[in-house]
Amino acid sequence: xxxxxxxxxxxxxxxxxxxxxxxxxxxxxxxxxxxxxxxxxxxxxxxxxxxxxxxxxxxxxxxxxxxxxxxxxxxxxxxxxxxxxxxxxxxxxxxxxxxxxxxxxxxxxxxxxxxxxxxxxxxxxxxxxxxxxxxxxxxxxxxxxxxxxxxxxxxxxxxxxxxxxxxxxxxxxxxxxxxxxxxxxxxxxxxxxxxxxxxxxxxxxxxxxxxxxxxxxxxxxxxxxxxxxxxxxxxxxxxxxxxxxxxxxxxxxxxxxxxxxxxxxxxxxxxxxxxxxxxxx
Numbered sequence: 509x510x511x512x513x514x515x516x517x518x519x520x521x522x523x524x525x526x527x528x529x530x531x532x533x534x535x536x537x538x539x540x541x542x543x544x545x546x547x548x549x550x551x552x553x554x555x556x557x558x559x560x561x562x563x564x565x566x567x568x569x570x571x572x573x574x575x576x577x578x579x580x581x582x583x584x585x586x587x588x589x590x591x592x593x594x595x596x597x598x599x600x601x602x603x604x605x606x607x608x609x610x611x612x613x614x615x616x617x618x619x620x621x622x623x624x625x626x627x628x629x630x631x632x633x634x635x636x637x638x639x640x641x642x643x644x645x646x647x648x649x650x651x652x653x654x655x656x657x658x659x660x661x662x663x664x665x666x667x668x669x670x671x672x673x674x675x676x677x678x679x680x681x682x683x684x685x686x687x688x689x690x691x692x693x694x695x696x697x698x699x700x701x702x703x704x705x706x707x708x709x710x711x712x713x714x715x716x717x718x719x720x721x722x723x724x725x726x727x728x729x730x731x732x733x734x735x736x737x738x739x740x741x742x743x744x745x746x747x748x749x750x751x752x753x754x755x756x757x758x759x760x761x762x763x764x765x766x767x768x769x770x771x772x773x774x775x776x777x778x779x780x781x782x783x784x785x786x787x788x789x
Contacts (some may be wrong), residue, residue, distance in 0.1 A: 510718055515735065519548075520548040522614055522748075522752060523547070523550070525550060526549070526550060526593060527549055527553070527602035528555065529554055531606035531608070531657075532565065533555075533561045537606035540606065540744045544748060544751075550597070551574055551599075554573060555578050555580075556607070557579055574592075576588075581628045583636075590637065593644075599644065599648050599650060600652065602654070603637060603641040603653075604655045605657060606747075609630055609672075611649070611672075626674075627779075630672070634682060642693070646695075648785055651694040651696075652696070655698055659673075662676035688760065696757070696759035698759060700747055701766070703738060704728070704752045750763075
């Protein structure tokens with residue numbers, strides 16, 4: 509191994525590193541934060557809107573975690589978030605853009621205010637966070653990483669995900685452009701696109717917008733090929749892989765993380781329950 513290649517420390521691949529994680533106080537973002545902590549992170553900045561929940565999430569991780577309350581719809585929030593991390597820890601090694609607005613709207617009922625909010629939170633904020641974090645990484649000579657969290661809905665999405673789908677396909681372009689722009693500084697940018705995931709936020713969405721009952725998760729899981737929805741802990745492991753030296757020089761990648769195949773036959777890229785070749789063994 510040459511001196512220019514990062515060394516891999518199995519199980520401690522975030523040792524000494526500082527990560528900023530939007531959406532870090534619950535669900536997938538919180539799973540990422542906890543896993544990075546277990547793997548040696550020196551500093552974790554959890555970003556969210558709910559102060560009570562965020563402070564509790566940071567305290568549960570330990571003294572090396574802090575919470576920054578922010579509304580990503582605010583145009584100044586990205587600079588303020590990275591400035592808070594820089595002030596506290598003096599560096600930023602990893603950025604995970606995990607927060608997103610997931611409210612429902614279709615071509616029939618999506619107004620300008622919804623478009624503005626969706627694009628501000630899901631598209632503009634991640635892009636500006638990348639810019640702000642990259643400046644700190646460049647200043648400190650850090651071979652940093654960025655992981656954006658997109659969605660398999662970026663390809664088309666259900667009819668009630670009209671602006672959401674658009675915001676997530678835009679995040680693909682941001683990922684690739686930033687990866688190309690930052691490559692010479694050895695700052696890597698990748699994107700993971702999860703499918704249907706069992707998170708507290710999804711529970712709220714299902715009950716608020718789809719009239720779901722308390723047992724909706726069991727019913728939804730029964731219809732999926734693997735008999736369950738994605739567990740945030742497993743998706744978090746993939747995000748940690750992309751954010752760590754384990755993924756080498758991988759950059760500009762868009763990875764679908766789901767139990768469906770985009771563009772395949774069947775409803776939503778999922779094969780029929782009784783396939784022509786017989787039941788699965």
